[in-house]
Structures are given as structure tokens and as C-alpha cells.
Amino acid sequence: MATAAKAFWNSPVGPKTTHFWGPVANWGFVLAVRPYMDTPHSLCPYRLIIGAFAIACCGVELWMLSVLPNTDTVSESDSGCLTRENFLDTGVQVTLGLVDMNKPPEMISGNMTAAMCVYSGLFMRFAWMVQPRNFLLLACHASNETVQLYQLSRVARAQGYLENKQPEGQQ
Amino acid sequence: MAASKFQAFWNHPAGPKTIHFWAPTFKWGISIANIADFAKPPEVISYPQQVVVACSGIIWARWGMVITPINWNLSSVNAAMSVTGVCQLTRKIRHDYFSDEKSATASLEG
Numbered sequence: 001m002a003t004a005a006k007a008f009w010n011s012p013v014g015p016k017t018t019h020f021w022g023p024v025a026n027w028g029f030v031l032a033v034r035p036y037m038d039t040p041h042s043l044c045p046y047r048l049i050i051g052a053f054a055i056a057c058c059g060v061e062l063w064m065l066s067v068l069p070n071t072d073t074v075s076e077s078d079s080g081c082l083t084r085e086n087f088l089d090t091g092v093q094v095t096l097g098l099v100d101m102n103k104p105p106e107m108i109s110g111n112m113t114a115a116m117c118v119y120s121g122l123f124m125r126f127a128w129m130v131q132p133r134n135f136l137l138l139a140c141h142a143s144n145e146t147v148q149l150y151q152l153s154r155v156a157r158a159q160g161y162l163e164n165k166q167p168e169g170q171q
Numbered sequence: 172m173a174a175s176k177f178q179a180f181w182n183h184p185a186g187p188k189t190i191h192f193w194a195p196t197f198k199w200g201i202s203i204a205n206i207a208d209f210a211k212p213p214e215v216i217s218y219p220q221q222v223v224v225a226c227s228g229i230i231w232a233r234w235g236m237v238i239t240p241i242n243w244n245l246s247s248v249n250a251a252m253s254v255t256g257v258c259q260l261t262r263k264i265r266h267d268y269f270s271d272e273k274s275a276t277a278s279l280e281g
Binding site for chain 2: 109119
């Protein structure tokens, strides 16, 4: 038990490294946005805790940005590794993808959403195949894919494509 | 001559039989979808989404230029993507803040 914990603590992708806190920080940032997309609410403890966690995660993210290598310093064989650009891009995509979840379906662009679904699917495969395997990019595109598929289903439903088969067609 | 060049392209480790080709190539689809959306009214443009498109495009366009070797394919597709994102944002901001008061405030309340 103790040896397993020690192995985790000292792991090259463990809690002493950015490879661990990156994904954690990204998800915290993402959770933080959700409660504030609704109409203003009183200071309930749940939201205060989430808010405090979000601020802590923002701190971690800023620290990570300061320690990650810039892409110029990374060689071609390392091209999939965690760099500032990867990190920023994944954070931006995941966060803003979730921010959009409350929009009314009329405001969702079917073109963009469908393009995003194919795009994230392709980049999940790309992140898997690149050397070294880029799990953060994979997680980013997996979550974007999920969100975009959900948005696509909302658009389809609003336009009547997901109704049960009836004798009279929807449109 | 042409046949062997095509063979070289077809069998390239980052060629059309691999994801390394199709993933950046498909990114053009996002720019094309955005250009198709130029026809849509500004009220339905999403600020967060267009900010993502513009920022992500700029980040990866720069990345393509600083890696070795320079990846013109990736840089160009991302630069185009960010241009379409900025165009959409311009349309939306112009509509929300710089057009006549009545339609601007109505859309902000919506």
C-alpha cells in the first residue's frame, strides 16, 4: 500500500508534475463556469466551494503556463508533447465548449457543430497516434466531441429530426 | 514522373493513408462551415464559439511556423480559420454595439 502510494507520488506523470495538474486544472476551470451561466443566484455554499476551487485551478493554470516549454524549444520527434500552445488550446476549447451548453437551440449553428464533431473525432485519433501519445489533447477533443454531439442533438431535436416515426411526416 | 511523385505522396508517413494528413486537412471544414454561416443573421452567432475559433487558429498558426520543419499546411488552415472567426466576431460586435440602438438593445436582452 505504502509502496504503491510512493510510486504514484514519484511517478513522472504524478502530482509533482504538470502532466498531472494540467488535466485537473482544466476540469476545475470548466466546472467553475457552469454555475455562473445561469441567472444570478445567492451565495450558496456549493457555488462558493466550486468558485474557490476554480480560483485555485486558475492559479495552477498560470503556474503551468510559466513552466511549460514553448514550442520552439521542442524537437520534431516530441511534437505531440505538452507545450504552452497545447495547454492553452485545450483549455480554451473545453471551457468555451461547456459555456455554450445553455444556449437556446435556435442559436446553435448546425454547420459549425457538425464540422466540430468530425474535427474532434479526427483529432482524438491524431492525439492517440502522435509520438509521444498526447493524452491531454485526447481528453480535450473527447470532451469537445461530447459537447458538440450534445449540441447537435439539440439542434436536430429542435428541427424535428429526432421525433418517433409517425404516419404524418414532421416537415 | 507524375506517377512516382503521386506514389511518394500516397505512401508518405504523413500522407492520405494516415490521420496525420486528414486531421489538419479536415480543419478546412471548420473555416468552410464558418463562411457558410456568414449568411446567417448576427443574432445567432455565438461569442464563445467564435472566440475559440479565432484564438485557437492564431495559436496553432504560430505553432506551425515555429516547429521544425515548418508546417505550412497546418499554419495556413489555422490562419484561415482565425480570419473567419474574426470576421464573425466583427459582424456580431458591429450588430450588437454599433448598429442602430433599437436592434442592438433588443438582441442584447435576448
